[in-house]
Amino acid sequence: MEIYLPIAEVSLDVFVLLALGGGVGFLSGVFGVGGGFLLTPFLIFIGVPPAVAVASSANQLVGASVSGVLAHWRRGNVDFKMGGVLLVGGFLGSLLGVWLFGILRRLGQVELVINLSYVLLLGTLGALMLVEGTRTLLRRRRLGVPRRKLHQHTWVHGLPLKMRFRRSKLYISALLPLGLGFLIGILSAIMGIGGGFVMVPAMIYLLGMPTMVVPGTSLFQIIFVAATVTVLQAINNRTVDAVLALVLLIGGVLGAQIGTRMGSRLRGDQLRIMLAVLVLAVAIKLAVDMTATPEQLYSAAVVL
Amino acid sequence: MLAALVALSAGGARGEPLVADLTSHLIGITGAFTGTSVVLFGATDGPGDVVVVVRGPEHDVAVRRKRRVAGVWVNTKEEVFVGVPSFYSIASSRPLDAITTPDVLGFHELGLDYLRLKLARGALREEDTPFRKALIESQQREGAFGETVGKVDFLGDRLFRSTLAFPSNVPIGTYLVQVFLIRNKGVVSGQTTPLVISKIGVDAEIADFADHRAAIYGLVAVATAMVAGWLASVPFRNA
Numbered sequence: 001m002e003i004y005l006p007i008a009e010v011s012l013d014v015f016v017l018l019a020l021g022g023g024v025g026f027l028s029g030v031f032g033v034g035g036g037f038l039l040t041p042f043l044i045f046i047g048v049p050p051a052v053a054v055a056s057s058a059n060q061l062v063g064a065s066v067s068g069v070l071a072h073w074r075r076g077n078v079d080f081k082m083g084g085v086l087l088v089g090g091f092l093g094s095l096l097g098v099w100l101f102g103i104l105r106r107l108g109q110v111e112l113v114i115n116l117s118y119v120l121l122l123g124t125l126g127a128l129m130l131v132e133g134t135r136t137l138l139r140r141r142r143l144g145v146p147r148r149k150l151h152q153h154t155w156v157h158g159l160p161l162k163m164r165f166r167r168s169k170l171y172i173s174a175l176l177p178l179g180l181g182f183l184i185g186i187l188s189a190i191m192g193i194g195g196g197f198v199m200v201p202a203m204i205y206l207l208g209m210p211t212m213v214v215p216g217t218s219l220f221q222i223i224f225v226a227a228t229v230t231v232l233q234a235i236n237n238r239t240v241d242a243v244l245a246l247v248l249l250i251g252g253v254l255g256a257q258i259g260t261r262m263g264s265r266l267r268g269d270q271l272r273i274m275l276a277v278l279v280l281a282v283a284i285k286l287a288v289d290m291t292a293t294p295e296q297l298y299s300a301a302v303v304l
Numbered sequence: 305m306l307a308a309l310v311a312l313s314a315g316g317a318r319g320e321p322l323v324a325d326l327t328s329h330l331i332g333i334t335g336a337f338t339g340t341s342v343v344l345f346g347a348t349d350g351p352g353d354v355v356v357v358v359r360g361p362e363h364d365v366a367v368r369r370k371r372r373v374a375g376v377w378v379n380t381k382e383e384v385f386v387g388v389p390s391f392y393s394i395a396s397s398r399p400l401d402a403i404t405t406p407d408v409l410g411f412h413e414l415g416l417d418y419l420r421l422k423l424a425r426g427a428l429r430e431e432d433t434p435f436r437k438a439l440i441e442s443q444q445r446e447g448a449f450g451e452t453v454g455k456v457d458f459l460g461d462r463l464f465r466s467t468l469a470f471p472s473n474v475p476i477g478t479y480l481v482q483v484f485l486i487r488n489k490g491v492v493s494g495q496t497t498p499l500v501i502s503k504i505g506v507d508a509e510i511a512d513f514a515d516h517r518a519a520i521y522g523l524v525a526v527a528t529a530m531v532a533g534w535l536a537s538v539p540f541r542n543a
Contacts, residue, residue: 002336002472003335003336004333004507006503006508006514007514009475009476011473047473059529062533063529066533066537067536112378112379223530230525230529231519234514234519234521234522235519238514238518240514240521242524245529246528246529249529253533256536290377291375291376291377293372293377296442297369297438298367298370298438298439300366300367300438300439300442301366301368302364302390303366303384
């Protein structure tokens with residue numbers, strides 16, 4: 001059954017869109033990543049114009065994240081204080097990011113920079129997580145009971161403005177989540193994603209948050225990042241297709257609920273290995289695409 | 305329609321060399337739109353060939369070429385074409401090169417090979433030919449450009465009809481449907497009819513809202529998504 005999307009100006013099969021939304025929602029529920037980095041390429045693949053795909057993904061992420069956060073919240077797995085601090089950093093970062101994006105676009109190489117950032121970032125993160133996850137899994141096998149250290153003391157614990165984050169069982173400088181939020185805000189604006197897949201590993205490895213609190217807290221801040229992006233895209237580019245977003249969302253929220261339950265049944269280290277494999281797979285796919293001889297050497301795009 | 309054809313045929317007999325009209329001058333795009341077609345019918349005052357051209361509203365298109373730089377494919381060259389029709393389809397009763405000369409085809413822009421495409425920085429040079437070819441091929445892949453021979457059917461000597469097809473991703477705007485009557489390799493008559501393609505119904509209102517109240521539309525889109533997300537999680541609350 002086809003449905004006409006008023007802003008994208010194409011007709012697409014409703015069931016394909018529902019399935020796509022469901023699959024991405026499932027991932028978002030399990031891992032706490034928004035899934036924009038998978039959704040956007042898939043939408044473009046099925047015929048949605050790239051600009052509309054990016055903006056409408058952001059719109060559907062808002063709903064999917066709300067649904068995910070509610071599910072995690074009922075399990076007490078959202079650190080609102082941490083989320084709030086990350087968010088402040090994120091807003092400042094996205095302002096800088098939007099400005100940088102404008103410069104890159106004027107230089108005409110924004111696509112290249114986006115792809116390169118994805119490959120470098122996802123490749124590094126995926127590899128690190130895979131090594132770390134496998135090591136933990138092996139250690140657990142050997143010792144039977146995991147020996148757990150809350151966190152290690154390094155130079156970062158000497159930073160000023162210390163804050164207590166009860167849910168995360170952390171007493172760290174507010175500058176850390178603020179700085180992290182800032183960096184991810186820049187990346188989100190340039191790469192057009194919520195940043196969950198960068199945020200999640202960073203929260204685990206850089207901030208040392210307990211894995212169970214991470215997805216809910218990450219989704220909490222994605223709501224706001226995605227909402228900001230949606231409104232800015234609607235105003236600046238008129239590329240938000242609310243009908244597309246809503247259809248994706250119907251599939252997405254159901255997927256997210258199922259995903260959240262699956263996620264809470266899996267162990268933290270298993271979760272990390274699965275996310276690592278997913279992130280690496282996307283990085284490898286992008287790297288291969290960048291070096292493979294393109295089917296079409298020429299591309300055409302309407303100048304607005 | 306039969307009555308219209310009879311009337312047209314009578315008109316043709318009175319000396320108008322070519323009369324043609326569309327079954328509809330407005331294509332409304334609604335939620336269920338999956339592409340459509342409009343029938344063009346008409347009459348001539350005698351034997352001859354008919355060519356039908358449909359042109360969509362014009363826009364500018366940037367064509368970029370990729371080169372391998374340090375193993376990675378990068379856009380290295382860009383040419384901007386101005387005034388490119390967003391839709392172009394041509395149908396004829398016989399192959400174009402059989403019914404007229406290249407000069408005539410060029411003058412009336414009949415056929416994709418004869419489409420006059422201008423660059424933003426000036427005239428098209430020899431080395432720009434690949435860019436022109438790439439532009440036309442990409443439009444053909446999207447179904448926006450098309451060439452069909454034999455899609456103008458004659459019913460007897462004078463009456464003809466042609467079905468103009470539009471894909472689901474057809475650009476909206478005012479189209480021009482040009483009909484040419486060709487005899488002895490020359491255009492003896494021509495007629496241009498407008499055709500409007502626009503969104504109607506709820507979809508039109510959504511698109512209009514997004515256009516004129518962009519900020520509010522963005523906020524509404526966000527709010528709708530939030531409510532949908534909340535609603536969807538309600539059934540799972542006590543699970």
